Amino acid sequence: MQRVFSGIQPTGIPHLGNYLGALRNWATLQKDHDCLFCLVDMHSITMPWEPEKLRQQTLASTACLLASGIEPTRLYNQSAVSAHARLGWIFNCISRLGWLNRMTQFKDKAGKNRENHSAGLYVYPNLMAADILAFQATRVPVGDDQRQHIELANDIGQKFNHDMGVDFFPTIEPLIPPQAARVMSLRDGSKKMSKSDPSEQSRITLTDTPDEIAQKIRRAKTDPEPLPGEAAGLENRPEARNLLSIYGAMSDRSLEDLLSEFGGQGFGTFKTALADLLVEKLAPVASETRRLLADESHLLEVLRQGAARARSVADPIVDEAERLVGFLR
Ligand code: ATP
Numbered sequence: 428m429q430r431v432f433s434g435i436q437p438t439g440i441p442h443l444g445n446y447l448g449a450l451r452n453w454a455t456l457q458k459d460h461d462c463l464f465c466l467v468d469m470h471s472i473t474m475p476w477e478p479e480k481l482r483q484q485t486l487a488s489t490a491c492l493l494a495s496g497i498e499p500t501r502l503y504n505q506s507a508v509s510a511h512a513r514l515g516w517i518f519n520c521i522s523r524l525g526w527l528n529r530m531t532q533f534k535d536k537a538g539k540n541r542e543n544h545s546a547g548l549y550v551y552p553n554l555m556a557a558d559i560l561a562f563q564a565t566r567v568p569v570g571d572d573q574r575q576h577i578e579l580a581n582d583i584g585q586k587f588n589h590d591m592g593v594d595f596f597p598t599i600e601p602l603i604p605p606q607a608a609r610v611m612s613l614r615d616g617s618k619k620m621s622k623s624d625p626s627e628q629s630r631i632t633l634t635d636t637p638d639e640i641a642q643k644i645r646r647a648k649t650d651p652e653p654l655p656g657e658a659a660g661l662e663n664r665p666e667a668r669n670l671l672s673i674y675g676a677m678s679d680r681s682l683e684d685l686l687s688e689f690g691g692q693g694f695g696t697f698k699t700a701l702a703d704l705l706v707e708k709l710a711p712v713a714s715e716t717r718r719l720l721a722d723e724s725h726l727l728e729v730l731r732q733g734a735a736r737a738r739s740v741a742d743p744i745v746d747e748a749e750r751l752v753g754f755l756r
């Protein structure tokens with residue numbers, strides 16, 4: 428059975444992009460794979476953070492993930508399993524600065540003010556490689572934005588194998604969904620939907636009320652043209668393409684099928700249909716999240732047990748990696 432690992436940062440409430448790019452697939456994969464899912468709180472402090480907010484967001488993300496169908500036994504938070512940090516340090520020493528310099532996520536997050544960002548943000552991909560390889564996982568369900576980091580994780584794993592003269596870390600395959608692998612911001616079709624976008628209007632979260640969902644879709648940026656009858660008419664219309672691809676992924680319908688129904692019409696009818704669809708699919712997740720959030724001690728217990736299970740898998744692997752490196756025990 429293939430081992431699957433994936434993570435999400437508790438930097439805010441998970442949104443529609445996280446759901447379609449990652450969480451929905453996690454819930455499917457756990458049926459026939461050996462899965463571990465992680466709230467990567469150590470990654471969350473690579474950007475400025477507030478401790479109390481981080482605690483609350485970690486609990487809220489736990490509730491959202493459980494409400495999205497993730498089995499409790501597979502879920503834990505990264506900082507509770509020291510294997511991540513131990514292997515992360517080794518990978519800091521295996522990875523090359525030249526490799527990290529090519530990472531677009533660092534460039535996007537650091538922007539122009541590079542010098543003032545944390546060293547953690549720069550080495551984020553090394554820790555992400557450790558997250559996966561501490562479990563010798565071979566499949567990683569992620570959104571399209573993480574493709575480059577998975578390639579780097581493979582470079583790191585292969586370099587470790589080569590330098591230590593072993594065949595220890597496996598090759599990782601990203602599992603990127605065919606539809607809606609990169610959901611874009613509702614305010615700007617050239618930016619991906621993100622938890623860290625300062626605009627609440629840019630994303631639909633898994634705790635939004637039906638009214639909030641409907642209002643965000645109504646206000647979503649579009650262009651003045653009617654929807655085209657075929658896909659070729661979507662060129663240079665990123666906002667229209669984004670809304671259609673959300674609809675398609677949520678309803679398992681193809682772009683062609685949607686354009687044959689909505690082509691030639693303005694955005695009004697389509698947006699109403701999209702809002703109804705999102706409310707129908709997401710409202711149950713939101714109400715289950717609220718129910719789970721009322722019992723904080725249960726959420727903490729889920730994370731505690733998940734961490735114990737994760738430790739039992741990762742510790743022997745990282746012990747062996749340390750032995751291969753030459754560390755004495
Ligand atoms: P942050 O802004 O804090 O980086 P994020 O929204 O990018 O938050 P992450 O926690 O970094 O979310 O990513 C969790 C998972 O969700 C990853 O697998 C990532 O590829 C996926 N993901 C994130 N944003 C999108 C998106 N807009 N569309 C599809 N998948 C996404």
Ligand code: MG
């Ligand atoms: Mg991200």
